[in-house]
Amino acid sequence: MAKQENQEDHEYKARSVALRLLARREHSRLELVLKLRQRKIDDEVIEVVLDAYENEGWLDDNRFADVYARQRMDLGYGPMRILGELQQRGVHHAPECLDEMTDEDWCRRAVALREKRYGLSDLSEDWDEKVRQARFLNRRGFSSAQVERALDARSTEE
Numbered sequence: 001m002a003k004q005e006n007q008e009d010h011e012y013k014a015r016s017v018a019l020r021l022l023a024r025r026e027h028s029r030l031e032l033v034l035k036l037r038q039r040k041i042d043d044e045v046i047e048v049v050l051d052a053y054e055n056e057g058w059l060d061d062n063r064f065a066d067v068y069a070r071q072r073m074d075l076g077y078g079p080m081r082i083l084g085e086l087q088q089r090g091v092h093h094a095p096e097c098l099d100e101m102t103d104e105d106w107c108r109r110a111v112a113l114r115e116k117r118y119g120l121s122d123l124s125e126d127w128d129e130k131v132r133q134a135r136f137l138n139r140r141g142f143s144s145a146q147v148e149r150a151l152d153a154r155s156t157e158e
Contacts, residue, residue, distance in 0.1 A: 030090025081141020
């Protein structure tokens with residue numbers, strides 16, 4: 001009898017913790033597994049609870065990926081960084097919002113980010129500044145072709 005109550009107690013704890021976390025923001029399944037493990041909850045209990053939450057529609061990796069990618073895009077991150085961060089969180093596919101973006105869209109975003117951060121001055125004579133801006137855009141997750149296009153962009157006011 002004590003074993004049964006103990007099992008139900010762990011399941012109740014797992015359900016309440018997971019629900020509190022999901023109430024704050026979307027999480028991937030992997031994120032929830034890791035957070036529940038930190039609270040010393042058994043893997044079997046975690047799987048049961050998360051399966052139930054997926055069936056209820058409260059936990060959805062596709063929805064998480066879409067929300068996460070849109071937030072990161074709004075913050076000025078590029079496709080490679082967003083996809084890498086999603087993989088770290090257990091999502092191994094590109095969300096629809098990333099698939100809809102063309103390379104031209106990403107180039108425009110890289111240009112806008114460069115303009116906001118540094119302006120669109122001519123960098124043909126300043127190699128050090130060009131390298132500095134290229135590193136910044138690369139760290140943000142833009143491809144080398146997108147970075148090149150952004151660095152070639154000029155202000156229309158010049």
